[in-house]
Amino acid sequence: MCFFSGLCQRRYGCRASSVKIVLIDFHTHTAASDGALSPRELVALARERQIGMLAITDHDTVAGYLAAAGDLARTAREEQYTHNTPGLRLIPGIEFSCRWSATTIHILGLGMDCDHPAMGEGLDLLNAARIERGRKIAQRLEALGFDGALEGALAEAGDSQLGRPHFSAWMVASGHVADHNQAFDRYLGQGKTGDVKAFWPELAQVVAWIVAAGGVAVIAHPLKYKFTRMKLRRLVVDFMAAGGTAIEVTSGYQTPDQTAQLRKLASEFALEVSVGSDFHRDGPYSPQPGVEPPLLDGLRGVWERWLPRPADADTAGAQQQP
Numbered sequence: 239m240c241f242f243s244g245l246c247q248r249r250y251g252c253r254a255s256s257v258k259i260v261l262i263d264f265h266t267h268t269a270a271s272d273g274a275l276s277p278r279e280l281v282a283l284a285r286e287r288q289i290g291m292l293a294i295t296d297h298d299t300v301a302g303y304l305a306a307a308g309d310l311a312r313t314a315r316e317e318q319y320t321h322n323t324p325g326l327r328l329i330p331g332i333e334f335s336c337r338w339s340a341t342t343i344h345i346l347g348l349g350m351d352c353d354h355p356a357m358g359e360g361l362d363l364l365n366a367a368r369i370e371r372g373r374k375i376a377q378r379l380e381a382l383g384f385d386g387a388l389e390g391a392l393a394e395a396g397d398s399q400l401g402r403p404h405f406s407a408w409m410v411a412s413g414h415v416a417d418h419n420q421a422f423d424r425y426l427g428q429g430k431t432g433d434v435k436a437f438w439p440e441l442a443q444v445v446a447w448i449v450a451a452g453g454v455a456v457i458a459h460p461l462k463y464k465f466t467r468m469k470l471r472r473l474v475v476d477f478m479a480a481g482g483t484a485i486e487v488t489s490g491y492q493t494p495d496q497t498a499q500l501r502k503l504a505s506e507f508a509l510e511v512s513v514g515s516d517f518h519r520d521g522p523y524s525p526q527p528g529v530e531p532p533l534l535d536g537l538r539g540v541w542e543r544w545l546p547r548p549a550d551a552d553t554a555g556a557q558q559q560p
Contacts (some may be wrong), residue, residue, distance in 0.1 A: 341463060
């Protein structure tokens with residue numbers, strides 16, 4: 239049976255008895271940014287959970303995706319796609335940080351060419367911004383008496399993109415706080431001393447990088463910003479004016495009413511819809527990777543860009559039969 243067949247059912251109305259609804263996930267993180275698992279470990283978990291399409295969307299870096307794609311290419315060179323493995327298609331992804339209306343917004347890029355010059359420009363700028371932001375966070379923490387914050391956070395980050403979780407890890411390891419939650423509640427969370435936002439590029443610039451590289455730009459976790467409905471609509475209008483075309487209607491844990499609200503917004507503005515777990519790590523209160531693709535009911539899913547037509551899916555499925 240083709241692993242795409244469940245997705246094709248949702249798109250084309252297939253009713254074959256062999257159809258199986260697979261999971262998809264277009265919002266996940268690895269240790270290349272603030273996730274706990276290596277790219278290889280995340281792919282292994284995705285295969286274990288029978289995820290059919292996976293995007294690794296680390297913050298402001300494609301290192302996680304490239305590492306996973308390289309692993310799959312080395313072990314599956316005989317397959318149709320060098321970055322695929324049986325039962326899984328890996329989609330290029332990133333989660334860009336940007337500014338809009340004095341607020342930090344996250345925009346996902348999916349399916350883009352990671353080697354495109356526009357992506358290179360964006361990644362270089364964001365890397366410099368994160369380093370400068372890290373220096374500013376460290377200065378603020380040191381003003382509170384936490385000496386060595388930058389060096390400690392850089393040591394925790396290693397090859398990963400420097401971020402507040404690395405300052406948190408250093409504070410825990412140094413005995414300054416009891417745990418990660420306390421670090422954010424007291425020093426690093428929204429509105430706290432270590433919450434530095436001023437270094438991100440503008441929304442329109444980030445969307446332009448993604449679109450120029452052939453990708454689809456997606457507003458990530460739209461309800462997380464706690465905007466009024468009118469302000470959220472303003473965000474969508476500006477996002478679309480910049481070239482954005484999609485919005486996350488499922489992100490981690492949310493209520494059916496919240497999902498319905500976002501589906502209505504997507505329909506009103508004719509946006510494509512995306513779904514993701516925003517997976518970072520295993521834990522009793524953390525969403526696991528993999529989301530069941532929703533019935534579209536007139537909407538268009540971003541994953542349709544990478545679906546085979548029904549005849550192609552049937553052929554691929556027949557080829558995978560023993």
